[in-house]
Amino acid sequence: MSTGILPAERLDALIGELWAAGYTVIGPVREGGALLYDEVRGSEDLPVGLVDRQEGGRYFLEPSGDGRFFGHTVAATPWKRFLDPPRRRLWRAERRNGQLHFLVETEEEVRFAFLGVRACDLHGIRIRSAVAEAGPEPDEALLDRRRSALMVAVQCTRAGGTCFCADLGTGPAVDLPADLVLTELLEDGPHRFLAESRTEAGAKILQRLSLGPAGEVDRAAAARAVAATRRTLAERSPRLEREGLRELLYRQLESPLWDEVAGRCLSCANCTLVCPTCFCSAVEDVTDLEGARLERWHRADSCFTAEFSQIHGGPVRASTRARYRQWLVHKLAYWSDQFGEPGCVGCGRCITWCPVGIDLTEVVRDLRRREAEESGERER
Amino acid sequence: MITAAELAAAHPFLAGLDPERAAFLAGCARLARFRAGEFLTREGQAAESCFLLLEGRVSVEIHVPGGGARPLLTARGGEVVGWSWLVPPFRYRFDARALVPTRALSLAAQCVRTKCEDDPRLGYLLLKRLAAALLDRLQEARLQLADLYAAPAGGRR
Amino acid sequence: MREVPRRYRVAARREEFPGTTTLDLQPVEPSPAADFAPGRFAMLGTFAGEVPISLAGVESYPTLRHTVRAVGGASAALAELGEGEELWLRGPFGRGWPVDDLVRGPVVIVAGGLGLAPLRPLLLALEARGVALSLFYGMRRPEEMLYRQEVVGWAARFPVHLSADRADPGWSGTVGVITRPLAQAPIPAEAGVALCGPEVMMRLAARLLVERGLDPGRIYLSMERNMHCATGHCGHCQWGPWFVCRDGPVFRYAEVAPWLDLREV
Numbered sequence: 001m002s003t004g005i006l007p008a009e010r011l012d013a014l015i016g017e018l019w020a021a022g023y024t025v026i027g028p029v030r031e032g033g034a035l036l037y038d039e040v041r042g043s044e045d046l047p048v049g050l051v052d053r054q055e056g057g058r059y060f061l062e063p064s065g066d067g068r069f070f071g072h073t074v075a076a077t078p079w080k081r082f083l084d085p086p087r088r089r090l091w092r093a094e095r096r097n098g099q100l101h102f103l104v105e106t107e108e109e110v111r112f113a114f115l116g117v118r119a120c121d122l123h124g125i126r127i128r129s130a131v132a133e134a135g136p137e138p139d140e141a142l143l144d145r146r147r148s149a150l151m152v153a154v155q156c157t158r159a160g161g162t163c164f165c166a167d168l169g170t171g172p173a174v175d176l177p178a179d180l181v182l183t184e185l186l187e188d189g190p191h192r193f194l195a196e197s198r199t200e201a202g203a204k205i206l207q208r209l210s211l212g213p214a215g216e217v218d219r220a221a222a223a224r225a226v227a228a229t230r231r232t233l234a235e236r237s238p239r240l241e242r243e244g245l246r247e248l249l250y251r252q253l254e255s256p257l258w259d260e261v262a263g264r265c266l267s268c269a270n271c272t273l274v275c276p277t278c279f280c281s282a283v284e285d286v287t288d289l290e291g292a293r294l295e296r297w298h299r300a301d302s303c304f305t306a307e308f309s310q311i312h313g314g315p316v317r318a319s320t321r322a323r324y325r326q327w328l329v330h331k332l333a334y335w336s337d338q339f340g341e342p343g344c345v346g347c348g349r350c351i352t353w354c355p356v357g358i359d360l361t362e363v364v365r366d367l368r369r370r371e372a373e374e375s376g377e378r379e380r
Numbered sequence: 381m382i383t384a385a386e387l388a389a390a391h392p393f394l395a396g397l398d399p400e401r402a403a404f405l406a407g408c409a410r411l412a413r414f415r416a417g418e419f420l421t422r423e424g425q426a427a428e429s430c431f432l433l434l435e436g437r438v439s440v441e442i443h444v445p446g447g448g449a450r451p452l453l454t455a456r457g458g459e460v461v462g463w464s465w466l467v468p469p470f471r472y473r474f475d476a477r478a479l480v481p482t483r484a485l486s487l488a489a490q491c492v493r494t495k496c497e498d499d500p501r502l503g504y505l506l507l508k509r510l511a512a513a514l515l516d517r518l519q520e521a522r523l524q525l526a527d528l529y530a531a532p533a534g535g536r537r
Numbered sequence: 538m539r540e541v542p543r544r545y546r547v548a549a550r551r552e553e554f555p556g557t558t559t560l561d562l563q564p565v566e567p568s569p570a571a572d573f574a575p576g577r578f579a580m581l582g583t584f585a586g587e588v589p590i591s592l593a594g595v596e597s598y599p600t601l602r603h604t605v606r607a608v609g610g611a612s613a614a615l616a617e618l619g620e621g622e623e624l625w626l627r628g629p630f631g632r633g634w635p636v637d638d639l640v641r642g643p644v645v646i647v648a649g650g651l652g653l654a655p656l657r658p659l660l661l662a663l664e665a666r667g668v669a670l671s672l673f674y675g676m677r678r679p680e681e682m683l684y685r686q687e688v689v690g691w692a693a694r695f696p697v698h699l700s701a702d703r704a705d706p707g708w709s710g711t712v713g714v715i716t717r718p719l720a721q722a723p724i725p726a727e728a729g730v731a732l733c734g735p736e737v738m739m740r741l742a743a744r745l746l747v748e749r750g751l752d753p754g755r756i757y758l759s760m761e762r763n764m765h766c767a768t769g770h771c772g773h774c775q776w777g778p779w780f781v782c783r784d785g786p787v788f789r790y791a792e793v794a795p796w797l798d799l800r801e802v
Contacts, residue, residue, distance in 0.1 A: 091541045100623045102541040135783050137768040280772035287584050294584050310763050312608050313532035322801030337778035451704055454711035520714045524702040528735040529650030529677040537588045537609040
């Protein structure tokens with residue numbers, strides 16, 4: 001819709017405008033040795049001059065040597081904790097004289113502005129919202145929070161160590177209608193952002209900042225920066241080949257490889273916590289000691305826990321093998337049947353944050369390779 | 381006297397048996413009728429017959445002192461009762477008691493055994509059919525033991 | 538998800554056998570009309586917890602019938618509710634029996650244990666529409682038969698095969714598994730089938746019926762998984778590509794047969 005140049009020193013003005021427009025601004029902040037998403041009051045809260053190094057089972061921050069605000073890639077935890085709070089009360093009940101009384105929980109209305117959403121995470125938010133929309137009883141609370149949120153996307157000018165968005169078509173360029181899209185530039189001029197608005201709400205924010213115009217040099221620098229990221233990703237691609245993925249997994253549900261992965265998997269549930277699309281939750285009732293009052297809570301859950309698949313006799317998925325298989329096959333195959341596309345956006349968090357460095361793309365490659373070898377043997 | 385054709389058509393156990401062998405086996409068969417309550421077999425007694433049930437209902441059971449008859453399964457027309465005729469010590473393992481008026485083809489055990497020794501091909505055919513029936517019975521008995529309809533111990537919800 | 542449950546009161550209760558109770562539930566407050574079709578389920582709750590319970594009857598809507606077996610704290614609290622006591626209900630949820638397909642008849646109904654409960658409203662609906670029925674009902678012991686008086690009535694009107702794993706000599710049904718009479722009884726090849734019971738029983742029965750020439754596209758079965766939110770959002774009841782609470786609990790055998798043979802999916 002409109003484009004302009006936001007000088008780096010005016011980033012605070014943007015953040016200020018967002019707050020002024022009534023948004024709670026959430027962005028990357030340093031928390032101990034990692035980046036998380038949390039409230040951002042000003043640019044000094046952002047991890048300026050830091051980059052994240054991510055690999056299987058490893059994550060650390062180091063100086064970037066430049067003054068970039070968004071030199072890092074995705075933060076440890078995804079945005080879902082704001083759209084789908086991991087713990088919230090749904091309703092309360094009281095028992096008085098043998099009668100039940102229910103109280104609907106009215107949620108405090110918070111409008112979030114997400115500052116620094118990456119292309120993959122925008123897809124993650126889209127996919128998570130599609131889950132909430134599905135079925136006869138949509139999760140309106142989540143959808144309300146999503147609808148009222150403002151997305152300030154940042155294009156990736158660097159590929160993270162475990163990313164594979166290009167394989168899934170979810171990045172690195174921001175291709176979804178975010179409200180604002182920023183590209184951080186250091187070359188061919190001062191430290192600045194190419195800022196584009198893609199919605200009415202985004203345009204309004206830009207208008208209030210009265211930005212200088214973007215030139216051809218700025219656009220070219222932005223295109224080059226994203227192209228460089230795309231090249232890095234292409235060099236290690238394909239980490240996850242989408243062609244025939246669902247069918248491969250359905251053929252390989254009984255592969256001995258699941259046992260081998262289960263030998264390493266700790267069932268710790270980290271992958272489900274950091275995944276932007278993992279949506280499993282539980283409802284939990286808490287009563288007071290008298291048994292007169294009850295609260296119904298919604299809380300995040302994970303398919304890696306024993307109780308998750310409990311039926312009246314015991315858990316359906318008793319083994320780690322079955323739970324890991326459920327997680328991966330759900331993400332990359334069942335999801336396609338359920339929602340028309342895989343539930344993975346290639347952000348790489350599950351690889352980075354797996355304490356033993358299990359890489360789902362490697363599991364899929366192994367399944368593919370073994371299948372090819374077996375069919376080769378049969379043909380001989 | 382039962383004709384070979386009658387025999388082969390009478391019971392699924394013998395269905396499809398070639399006419400020559402059916403005729404051969406018919407020499408061992410006679411029609412038996414049981415009143416309700418009458419025993420076809422008694423545990424421990426010499427297994428002189430094998431019964432191919434034509435119609436009726438038979439309870440295969442074991443007698444428990446103080447507890448009376450403990451039914452183990454109910455056999456109906458089309459099933460076989462009294463399998464102990466084939467292997468030593470040729471003694472019935474269970475009681476089989478007619479629950480309602482029941483008709484059966486009774487195959488004389490000694491006669492069938494002799495015929496099977498003379499015609500191992502017939503012996504093999506019968507043994508295969510018996511094995512199939514035994515396999516079904518064994519699976520069913522195991523499923524009964526599995527107690528699938530029981531309320532689970534330690535159910536959580 | 539934020540929706541608050543509706544209040545119901547126990548209008549009548551009958552103990553089917555120790556530990557298993559049938560409850561007739563009446564809404565305490567006028568509630569919006571809802572489609573309590575045969576085969577759907579509701580979440581029933583007390584302060585001891587909430588459990589998915591199939592609808593066992595709606596003959597006098599808005600009174601609902603549910604049969605509950607006490608297997609844990611929540612279900613025991615429901616089974617022990619006295620007449621006049623309150624509980625809550627969420628639902629109904631899920632896809633029930635495809636009555637419109639089955640009404641083309643004839644229909645074979647195969648129930649195991651508590652599995653008769655969700656089949657009862659189907660059976661009544663089909664009988665009311667003149668469908669030729671037969672019922673095969675397997676149970677643990679004759680003492681653990683649901684709806685005994687009704688079953689006697691059904692047996693007078695259409696073929697009913699009862700089979701118990703264990704029984705005393707006075708038992709008029711057969712002793713053994715229900716798949717035995719299912720293998721022997723005359724069943725027309727064009728029959729539709731509705732199955733509900735332990736998964737092992739359903740698996741074996743469906744396989745046997747297909748071997749007998751029945752169309753796997755007209756065999757339906759009702760699955761049990763960990764229904765929690767009951768709206769397809771919590772993920773607990775997933776079974777392969779399905780959410781049992783939303784896509785089921787009733788499935789067409791032809792669609793799910795391969796998944797029944799996989800373990801721990």
